[in-house]
Amino acid sequence: MSEAFNFLFLPFWGVDLQEMGSKQNLFLVFLMIVIAATLVQGQGTRVGFHSRTCPRAESIVRSTVQSHFRSNPSVAPALLRLHFHDCFVNGCDASILIDGPNTEKTAPPNLGVRGYEVIDDAKARLEAECPGVVSCADIIALAARDSVVLAKAPNWRVPTGHRDGMVSSASDTITLVGFRESVDSQKRKFAAFGLNTQDLVTLVGKHISFLSSSCYRLYNFTTTGNGADQSIHPAFVPQLRALCPQNGEGTRRVELDTGSVNRFDASFFGNLRNGRGILESDQKLWTDASSRTIVQRYLGVRGLRPLNFNVEFGRSIVKMSNIGVKTGSQGEIRRICSAIN
The missing domain is CATH 4.10.860 (DNA Excision Repair, Uvrb; Chain A)
Structure with missing residues (x-):
């Protein structure tokens, strides 16, 4: 309350x-x-916020996402990631879209974020239909949902009514979870936004890619064995090293959800159980007792009450989409998403 x-x-x-x-x-x-x-x-977001002021808002965003998806299916997980990276820095206010020196977009954690052109395209169409009504933050939330639906996942109702932020600073991205962070640190960051451990496990359950500079786990990580992180399954190490050569770090990408990058499913959790979590922060979800129990529930481990990933993901992402919401007279409705009015 x-x-x-x-x-x-x-x-x-x-x-x-x-x-x-x-x-x-x-x-x-x-x-x-x-x-x-x-x-x-009335001071917050709600489903159907634009039903009177811009009745076609959601259909315009949907058709825009579909158009880009047809030419490049990888835009679906990219839009989902964009939503995450926006909400975890100063709330869901589209501040990640702002261009300029030292903005969020320029920070190292956001250098691999994609999908900006989809949001810009949807914004241009909406401004032609109902100028000054639909925020860029609303477009991000709607586009993330539409991208997941295109990946054959269930739909969910998106609360809208966000307003756009007017501040974007690269230094604020410290609130994003780093790839070396402990589970306790991840929990603290999620808890600061009103999200619990189940939300944490659920929301990281659909990753896309990371810069191969994170392949430090494969070389000289330990002084015993093959030098790789011992939490990685030994049979998986050669595959990762082929994708992340020691002398070529920083030049390639590796899919986090190996074997299921363009599908929306719970295979990520099986990867953690099998020692195939790419990021160190992800694999730690299996070694921590509290988060491992949630992973096991998604895997249907006998003796534990099962969780339906698609259902729980919808619930968690709606919670996430209301982080730090700006409404009423806060913020603004940007005319273009890459610049403050």
Whole structure:
């Protein structure tokens, strides 16, 4: 319950209803509570926010994503990643789209982020249809959902009504999870945004790619064995080294969800169980007891209540899409997504 919601209800807590004297007074109290709740709800995002101001908003974004997907299917996971990297820095406010020196887009964690052209294309079409109405942040959230649907995953209802942020700083990307971070550190970062351990495991369950400079796990990681990180299955090490040659680091990409990069499924969790997690931070989800239990539930391990990845992913990403939401008079609706008005 938000602070605003608590504030609106405070006048009614502790009231002796018997002393209010009449059913009319009770009705008035009830009516005021309903009005207060409605006002607070109106301050946030909601499904169908643009149904009156721009009825075709969602269909325009959907058709734009479909058009780009037909020519390049890899844009689907790219748009999902774009959504993650936007929301985890100053909230879901499209600040990652802003061009300029030292903006979020220029920070090392975001150098591999793609899909900007899809958002720009959708924005141009929306501005022609209903200028100044649909934010770039809403477009990102809708495009992420539409991209997942194109990857044959179930649909979910996207709350809209975000406004665009007016600040974008590369230094703020420290809130993004790094590829060497412990599970405890990952939990703290997620908890700071109101997300729990299950959200953490669920949302990292669909990765796409990383720069091969992260292949440090394959060479001189230990002084024993073959020099690779011992949490990597030995049979997997030669395959990774072929993709990440020691003298060619930083020049290639490696798919994180090996064998399923363009499909939306739970195979990522099987990779963790089999010692085939590419990122160190991912593989640690299997070595940490609390996160491993959630991974096992996605894998249907006997004796544990199973989790449906597609259903839980929809729930977690809706929670994520409401991180640091700017609404009302906060922020702005950008005319173009790459620049502040």
